[in-house]
Amino acid sequence: MAVFCEFISLIIRRDSIDKYFPGGWTRFVIELPNRSMVTDGEVVRVGFMNPIDSSIYLDFLIDEGLQFRQSGDREIDDISDLDQFNGHLDKRSWLEFGDRIFDERKYFCCWLKGSSIETLANHLKGKRLLRIPYSITPHEFVNRYAFVRAENGLDIYTDIYTDSERDFEFYMPMGASIEEYYKQSEDRRKKIEGIDQVRKERKEKSKKVDKAKQIAEEKRAEEKRLIEQKKEQERKKAKDKCFKDRMYDKVAMTLNSESVNQNDAMKVLEELAEHAFKSQDQKDLDVIDEFWQFNYGLGLFSPMEGGDGFYLTLDPKEIIRQMKFEWDSCVGDDEADYSDEDKLNIFTSMIEEQFENDDSCEMVKPIGNYVLTTYLSDIRENKPLSYFQVWKDLKEVDDSYMNSELFCSDDGGKCNYDDKKMRAYFEEHYLKPNIMDDMVKALQSNKGVESAAKNFNSSDLLQENMETDTMFSRDIEDVFVTIDCGHGHSLREIIDEGFEGFKDSFLPQDEDYGIIVKRHYHYVVTADWNPFQLCTNFQLFEFESSMYEHYKGNGIILYRYDRQHPPLNYTEHELEGIFNKEYLTFAGASFHKDRQRVGFSIDDIELEDFSGKVGQFLSEYLGNPLNTMKKEKREILSYLEKECDAQNYIFFGSTSENYFIGKVGESYIYDVPDKKAGHLSQFRNQKIRVICVGSGAHFHRWYAAGVYKPS
Secondary structure, three states: OEEEOOOEEEEEEHHHHHHHOOOHHHHHHHOOOOOOOEEOOOEEEEEEOOHHHHHHHHHHHHHOOOOEOOOOOOOOOOEEEEEOOOEOOOOOOOEEEEEEEEOOEEEEEEEEOOOOOOOEEOOOOOOEEEEOOOOOOHHHHHHHEEEEEEEOOEEEEEEOOOOOOOOEEEEEEOOOOHHHHHHHOHHHHHHHHHHHHHHHHHHHHHHHHHHHHHHHHHHHHHHHHHHHHHHHHHHHHHHHHHHHHHHHHHHHHHOOOOOOOOOOHHHHHHHHHHHHHHHOOHHHHHHHHHHHHHHHHOOOOOOOOOOOEEEEEEOHHHHHHHHHHOHHHHOOOOHHHOOHHHHHHHHHHHHHHHHHHOOOEEEEEEEOOEEEEEEEOOOOOOOOEEEEEEEOOHHHHHHHHHOOOOEEEEOOOOEOOOHHHHHHHHHHHHHOOOHHHHHHHHHHHOOOHHHHHHHHHOOOHHHOOHHHHEEEEEEHHHHHHHHHHHOOOOHHHHHHHHHHHHHHHHOOOOOOOEEEEEEEOOEEEEEEEEOOOEEEEEEEEOOHHHHHHHHHHOOEEEEOOOOOOOOOOOOHHHHHHHHHHHHOOHHHHHHHOOOOEOOEOHHHEEEOOOOHHHHHHHHHHHHOOOOOOOHHHHHHHHHHHHHHHHOOOEEEEEEHHHHOOOOOOOEEEEEOOOOOOHHHHHHOOOEEEEEEEEEOOOOEEEEEEEEOOOO
16 A cells, blocks of 8 residues: 655554654654654655654654664664655655556555555545544544544544535544543643643733734824814805805906905895896896805705795696697597597696696795796705795785786785686687697608698698798808808908908808798707798707707708808808818828928919819718728729829828828919929929828828829
């Protein structure tokens, strides 16, 4: 039989332990330094992970009388060693070792010379063998451990409490009684108990030290926190004071006063209300809003204090809109299944439900000699109030709300609507036929648009509010065509005059073609209009802003009926940016527009006209919206380069600083001067096309240049 070895192994002859180790096999087992022992009955292997531990145990064995490397006077040593780290170079007189196959797996092992090695004693295979703990008393042993077998000088037991849960077996020296084992383990037990006691004392001491450290650290942390808290409070106090000073300075400026009393906010609010009522200026109402929100954050001006009133308001037009255009979501059933009276009941119930569930209201607050009203959305919000207005007195407020188109009720239950008024409103706005209702529904469903358009064109709607419902448009591409071709300006003239010089080119040019805009509820319907075909191409938008964005996204500039600046969907700053992007890209012309170069002047440049085969490829490349790295766009560039090569273009590298253009696909027409030097010198006195065909690091670019062939 052989024993498995790994790392550092001390191999002891089993018969030497019985002959020369005091206490024999029983004491040897008790004095084992770890759990690595394995034996085949002829040799015993004790393993270690490092040489220091193995040296300590080896010295112990030698001191106890065993012989290692002729440390005694016996002819044969009792101990041999195998070191996996440093190799196994020395021959052993009574020990053989090497790799052997067991159960189709290779193991390094050793065996007594001349012994059979058909099986392997391996402490890592099967259930692990552990020594019976020193602390187990004979009484505990009898109740806890059951004998299993005897092998290789060991009695094997199983722990009946834990064997089903843990893969362990336990051993004692063969033939040793538990009383003998327990007695001989006394020194080891006391040593372990002493070590455990020392560890316990150290742990307790460490706990006390750690507790003291923890208390000290917590005290320091708390002191630091209090210091930081105080600093933060001081910073906040200074910030609040600064904000308060700015607020009251703004109030004083609004009131045309040198200063105001910061200790009487209500008095200041009364002065602001009086000033806003007299000025009727929205800016003064904005100051009231800001002043109110500032003091609300300080706990003042709480909404709905004693003496405050309120009005609940509802726009019946919105209920009508939902029933007309969102029937499926607000009612759900087929509209055709309901009679007009049923629909009236739905209308009135929706009004009652909204009044019941709406937490918002119009708050009314007397301020000095005036009355302040404001919209209260939700008192739980940080800024619950908005839309401030100042009134002369409560009667003026009441008259305004009760005579408005909204349905209103005040805090006393007074209403400006009843069943009769709701019926009349419903019949007028829901049951009465409406051409714009039909148009919106047709555009929503994309059904019956042609019929709705015919009815629209035959109605008087087209002639109503022409000045407010008519827009004129200008395509940005047409603007550039007008500038490039319509006035015969050179690039130098365009750049020198700049946006201001060509600003009017962005204005609509044809007054016979416009866009009709009809606003219905929050919807916006547009149509192209001309006196020959009336309205066509109807489009529906949810909101006016979405209409503006739609036309802007298509490069269409919208103007009012008077066709003057500023436009409706662009700012003049945006138009100037579009102009500069189109014309000031040459040689960074926005930075060097007055710069003249020796032999190369911007005055000799004409804008690209995309003529000829090369021009067609350029137009296709620039018109393709894909990224320049996409395969389809790179193929167009490849066709362009091949056409340039076929027309004997030259290809060269330079910088955008020298050739004005830096983006792939940009180009221009150039009249080459008679003294031109450099790459383009071979084209002197000829008109050529210069193209950027590639980009490199920093400002380095690749260019193609060849004789301009417009056809």
